[in-house]
Amino acid sequence: MMPRILVKISYHGGQFLGFQIQNQGRTVQGYFEKILKRMHKQPVRIHPSSRTDRGVHAKEQYFHFDTELNIEPTKWQYALNRSLPDDIYVHDVQFVDDNFHCRYDCVGKTYRYSVYQSEHRNPFLSQLKTFESNPLDIVAMNEAAQHFIGTHDFTSFCSQKTEVESKERTIYESRVEQTAEGLDFVITGSGFLYNMVRVIMAYILEVGKGKREAADVPKLLEAKDRNLVPHTAPSEGLYLEKVYLSPEALQADFGEGIKIHYKKSTQNS
Numbered sequence: 452m453m454p455r456i457l458v459k460i461s462y463h464g465g466q467f468l469g470f471q472i473q474n475q476g477r478t479v480q481g482y483f484e485k486i487l488k489r490m491h492k493q494p495v496r497i498h499p500s501s502r503t504d505r506g507v508h509a510k511e512q513y514f515h516f517d518t519e520l521n522i523e524p525t526k527w528q529y530a531l532n533r534s535l536p537d538d539i540y541v542h543d544v545q546f547v548d549d550n551f552h553c554r555y556d557c558v559g560k561t562y563r564y565s566v567y568q569s570e571h572r573n574p575f576l577s578q579l580k581t582f583e584s585n586p587l588d589i590v591a592m593n594e595a596a597q598h599f600i601g602t603h604d605f606t607s608f609c610s611q612k613t614e615v616e617s618k619e620r621t622i623y624e625s626r627v628e629q630t631a632e633g634l635d636f637v638i639t640g641s642g643f644l645y646n647m648v649r650v651i652m653a654y655i656l657e658v659g660k661g662k663r664e665a666a667d668v669p670k671l672l673e674a675k676d677r678n679l680v681p682h683t684a685p686s687e688g689l690y691l692e693k694v695y696l697s698p699e700a701l702q703a704d705f706g707e708g709i710k711i712h713y714k715k716s717t718q719n720s
Contacts, residue, residue: 453517456527457547463538464508465578471502479539486534487516500553500694501560506578506686511693515553558711559623559695561639562648565688568633581688587659589634593627595658596636598668599651600625606675608651609644618644623705627655646683653682
């Protein structure tokens with residue numbers, strides 16, 4: 452049995468078409484598989500914990516792969532980083548059991564969406580935060596965010612292109628916090644549907660502008676109709692912030708009493 456390698460990375464997603472490899476264009480997966488192919492003299496497929504979209508960043512992301520090469524973890528880290536562009540970095544490499552799977556063993560993820568508020572657009576925050584010139588009611592936004600906590604069907608708050616049987620997900624935390632430049636939306640859940648965080652963020656921003664009501668979130672969830680929530684926030688402010696690869700890690704942050712949803716077939720993005 453070939454050793455299985457777990458790699459922890461971060462990347463600036465501004466110049467990537469996303470994580471997942473494409474026929475053409477720059478992708479995170481493409482870079483790693485090109486390096487591994489050169490080292491192994493044959494194609495090597497990597498398996499990520501999440502497939503972030505175009506323009507989305509990752510502060511913490513994982514993938515695994517199997518190798519026949521006898522290389523120590525620190526040397527793997529050095530070899531990969533030496534061949535990577537400046538907008539990707541390998542933080543850690545370790546051996547894992549051969550039954551471990553980055554996607555299927557993932558029990559939760561945290562996303563952060565960053566917004567800066569200003570009268571004028573700041574070019575130095577381009578691709579890092581979403582610009583908002585309107586005043587925002589953070590109290591109302593936080594009230595809306597709280598309604599997403601719990602287990603719900605998120606059909607109303609995901610892309611209509613989402614192709615999974617169950618659109619039920621469990622949210623452990625959902626909050627809006629003030630920052631020096633504006634605000635951040637932080638959400639942790641068992642898994643996320645395609646564009647789910649960005650659709651939720653778009654709605655919360657409308658609540659902040661007084662265009663939608665925080666109290667309407669429960670009935671919108673119940674309606675299971677994406678047409679009622681038509682907008683999607685830009686990708687540039689979105690960060691995959693943390694990936695939970697074990698129930699113990701999730702319980703350490705949210706308490707042993709939480710109900711962990713560990714369904715291999717429902718982890719989507």
